[in-house]
Amino acid sequence: MKKRILQNRLHLAVVITAIWLLPGCESTYYKTMETMGYHKRDIMVDRVSEARDAQEEAKEQFESALEKFSKVLGFKGGSLQEKYDQLKDEYEKSDAKAAAVRSRIAAVEDVAEDLFAEWQAELNQYTSSNLKQSSARKLRETQKKYAQLIGTMKRAEGKIDPVLSAFRDQVLYLKHNLNAQAIASLQSELTSIETDVARLIKEMETSIKEANAFISSMEKS
Numbered sequence: 001m002k003k004r005i006l007q008n009r010l011h012l013a014v015v016i017t018a019i020w021l022l023p024g025c026e027s028t029y030y031k032t033m034e035t036m037g038y039h040k041r042d043i044m045v046d047r048v049s050e051a052r053d054a055q056e057e058a059k060e061q062f063e064s065a066l067e068k069f070s071k072v073l074g075f076k077g078g079s080l081q082e083k084y085d086q087l088k089d090e091y092e093k094s095d096a097k098a099a100a101v102r103s104r105i106a107a108v109e110d111v112a113e114d115l116f117a118e119w120q121a122e123l124n125q126y127t128s129s130n131l132k133q134s135s136a137r138k139l140r141e142t143q144k145k146y147a148q149l150i151g152t153m154k155r156a157e158g159k160i161d162p163v164l165s166a167f168r169d170q171v172l173y174l175k176h177n178l179n180a181q182a183i184a185s186l187q188s189e190l191t192s193i194e195t196d197v198a199r200l201i202k203e204m205e206t207s208i209k210e211a212n213a214f215i216s217s218m219e220k221s
Contacts, residue, residue, distance in 0.1 A: 005015060013026065017018070019206060026110070026114070030043070030114070032201045038187060040111055040114055040115040040118060041115060043111050043115075044108070044111045044115055044218070045215055045218050045219065047108045047111055048149070048211050048214055048215055048218075049211070049215060050104050050107070051104035051107070051153060051211065052208050052211035052212065052215075053100070053104075054097070054103075055101055055104075055204045055207055055208055055211075056204075056208055057100070057154075058094075058100065058101045059200075059204045059205070059208075061093055062094055062097075062163060062197055062201065063197070063201065064090065064093075065090040065091070065093070065094045066193065066194065066197045068086055069090065069167065069170065069190070070085065070190060070194075072086060072183065073184075073186055073187045074187075074192055080178050080179065080183075081084070083174075083183070084178055087167075087170060087171050088175075091167045091171045093162060094163070095168075096165060098164055101156075101160065102157060105150075105153050105154065105157055108150065108153070109150065112146055112203050116142075116143060119139050119142075119187060120207040122135075123135060123136055140172045142218075145214055148210065148214075149210050150213045152207045153207045153208040153210070153211070155203050155207070156203035156206070156207040158199040158203075159199050159203045159204075160200060162196045162200075163193070163197055163200050166189065166196060167193075169189075170186055173186065174186070
């Protein structure tokens with residue numbers, strides 16, 4: 001029985017995700033979710049949570065990649081091909097995590113735009129001026145918190161490319177210059193990469209904290 005319930009929930013989640021991913025079906029997705037008692041506000045909180053988690057995973061991956069690059073550039077023997085494969089693997093993992101961060105942030109922006117447009121339009125439906133003013137005030141407060149959140153997320157996102165570019169350059173260079181001398185020549189780039197990764201980690205940690213604060217405020221209000 002429990003297995004059947006789990007399968008049904010999984011099937012429903014797959015169907016809903018498929019509807020969301022279809023071009024022009026965002027409104028259908030929202031309507032489907034609303035029939036389940038799940039509104040844009042709830043979806044926004046979930047997407048912020050997913051963006052936060054994606055950033056946390058990316059942060060851990062970039063830290064891991066930096067550690068691996070540092071070890072390889074301190075080459076003291078072993079298979080050069082194996083070293084190259086390790087760096088290539090770390091770069092590809094980092095690239096995938098970066099793509100997930102971008103996708104999750106874009107999803108937050110999409111639902112936020114739709115939520116605020118709906119909220120603003122519904123203000124005209126009030127007959128009570130007190131309730132209308134209260135709702136309008138909450139809308140402005142939420143928009144302000146969101147602006148701070150998305151600004152922080154975008155700043156963190158903007159720090160990704162310099163790190164990815166540096167990792168990619170090193171992998172490309174070693175692909176055609178796979179020798180100990182080439183590895184040694186890349187050591188001069190390590191300090192710059194470490195600086196870029198440190199900046200990225202700092203921005204991501206700030207963004208993660210901002211996301212937690214935003215989620216908390218949405219759940220309390």
